[in-house]
Structures are given as C-alpha cells and as structure tokens.
Amino acid sequence: MTSNTLKSVFWSGFRDGSPFILVAVPFALLFGVISIDAGLDLVETMTMSALVVAGAAQFTAISLMLDHAPTFIVLLTALAVNLRLAMYSAALVPHLGKTPFWLRALMAYFMVDQAFAVAFKKFEEQPAMSQAHKIAYYFGCLTPIVPLWYVFSYVGAVAGQKIPAELSLDFAIPICFIALTAPMMRSLPHFVAALVSVAATLALIWVPYNLGLIIAAILAMIAGAQVELWLKRRAAHD
Amino acid sequence: MIDKTTLWIVIVGLGIGTYLIRLSFLGLIGGRELPEWVLRHLRYTAVAVMPGLIAPLIMWPSATGGHTDPARLVAAVAAFAIGMWRKSVVGAVLGGMITLYAVQYLLT
DSSP: OOHHHHHHHHHHHHHHHGGGHHHHHHHHHHHHHHHHHTTOOHHHHHHHHHHHOOHHHHHHHHHHHHTTOOHHHHHHHHHHHTTHHHHHHHHHHHHHTTSOHHHHHHHHHTOOHHHHHHHHHHHHHOTTSOHHHHHHHHHHHHTTTHHHHHHHHHHHHHHHTTSOGGGOGGGHHHHHHHHHHGGGOOSHHHHHHHHHHHHHHHHTTTSGGGHHHHHHHHHHHHHHHHHHHHHHHHHHHO | OOOHHHHHHHHHHHHHHHHHHHHIIIIIITTOOOOHHHHHHHTTHHHHHHHHHHHHHHHSOGGGTTOOOHHHHHHHHHHHHHHHHHOOHHHHHHHHHHHHHHHHHHHO
16 A cells, blocks of 8 residues: 555545534634633633533533533533543444554544544445555544634634623523534434423423433433334334 | 633543543443444433523523523524524524524614
C-alpha cells in the first residue's frame, strides 16, 4: 500500500465529512455566545470546548449550573447526555479495535456525532477496507469538523461579549436545545422518548436536586426501547 | 452567576468523564460486544435527557419570574416545528428567536 492511496482515502473522508461543517459551525457559535452570556470568560469557554468537545453536554452543564443544581447532578446529567458516545465507541470496535492503543486513544478524543456517523456508515458498507484505510478515513471525516468546533466556539464567545441583554438571550438555551432535538425525531421511538422525557420532568419537578430529570430520562429511555421492540414485533407479525 | 469552583470542577470532570465514555469500548473493553438490550437503551439517551432539560425552562422561565409566558411558548413550538420540518439547527434557532421577538412585540 502506498502513502498516496492513504492520502486519497483521507481526502475522501474529508469530503464526506465536510457537509457537517454547516452543523458544527453554528452550534459552536451558539455555545460561545451562550457560555459568555452565562458568565463564563473566554478561557473557561475555550477550556470547556477543548476538553469536552460535545456541544449538547456543554449546553446541559451550563444550563444546570445557571439553575444552581448541585455539582454532582450537573456532572451526572451532562454525562448522561454523552452516554450515546459509549454506543459509538462499541460500534467502532470491530473496525478499529486492533489499531495501536495510542491511536485508539486519539480517535476516542475526536469522536463526535457527525464524524462517527459518516465513518461508521462507510465501514459498514465496505467492511473489506484495510485497517490503515479505515483509520485514514476516520481522521478524514473529523478534520473538517472538530477544528472548526474550537475556532467558532472562540468566535461565538468574542461576539457574545458584544450582544446586549435586551435580546432575551435567556431563551437562547432552550431554543438551541429544541433546535438540536427536533431533527433527532427520526422515528416513533425517538418521539415517544422525547414526550415521556418532557411529561415526566414536568411531573417530577418537585423532586429535589434536579433528580426528577434523571428519573425522567431513565423512564424515557425505557419508553423508547419498548416502543422500538413493539414496532419490531409488529413488523415480524406482518 | 455560576460559582467558579463549581464551574472548574464541572469543566474538568465533564472533560475526563466524556473522554472515558468515548474511550470505553474502543480503548479498554476491546472486542466484547454490548448486549442488544443495552444498545437499545443507549440509542435514546440524548432524546431522553434534552427535552426534559428544557421543558421547565420553557414552561416556567426565570426571566419572567417563573410565570408561563405565551411568547416563549409560541417561540418554542415554532422552533420545534421548524427543526423537525427543515432538519436545520440554524433555521430552528433563528425561527424561534424571531417568533419570540415578534410575539413579544405584538403583545406589548
């Protein structure tokens, strides 16, 4: 295998990942703006974006901290949002599990939703790809996305310092979450899980330490899984 | 205001925790496969947490002293509808905020 073909595989990953720039850039901008609005400074905002590299969890953490939730609950809830990454991690094992540890450690740091989705789809379609090609493709997918995450978190944070308070930006956090969640309603189980999540959180709002949210999330996951099973059983009957 | 000690604990804790989740199977557990029922639940983690997180913020916004605000409710519905229909994060954010300003303007 020549380095030339490795390079072309990298660039084909880069091309396939590029459309998601349109998702990463505005999301990073919004995080920067909201983070500054919540009282974080530039260093804190950038440290968070660089260490966590997971927008939804970062929004969750900031929102709960503004709500003065206990530190433990903030961590637990934000990490729960990121549990989906464990699923990605497991899904990549059959394809990348035999690479040297330092590479796997590096690939883990850069594991973001869009790059994972693109790379995993490719690996499933072309299981015969060599290990080296899979690695090159994976890094290709994330190269147009992750660096822009840092850059536009910074741009958003700098811009956020100049946005006046009269713009009702308090509501930007819920709106961002809605914007993120709405496109996730891909199937009936997703929709039911979201509904249960909303209904149960509102019903359990009296539970102390924001624990109602955790209970609601567990109920919602069970609801989603059960609806999925039910749909499968129904399809099997037809 | 967010307490600075809390903030740094959360930044570092969330960073390390998230990294360990990412590394979990790929780095440490290796070839073992997750049972199907675990995968089935993990699929819904994000949609199970995020809607619940925002529901109280929309129903009882702190900016209006916890009173339900029609402008914010309408804006939330608009953002959700645009997000589902256009599958666009930016579209939903802009649509939601514009709706909020429009309804606030009409109601005052």
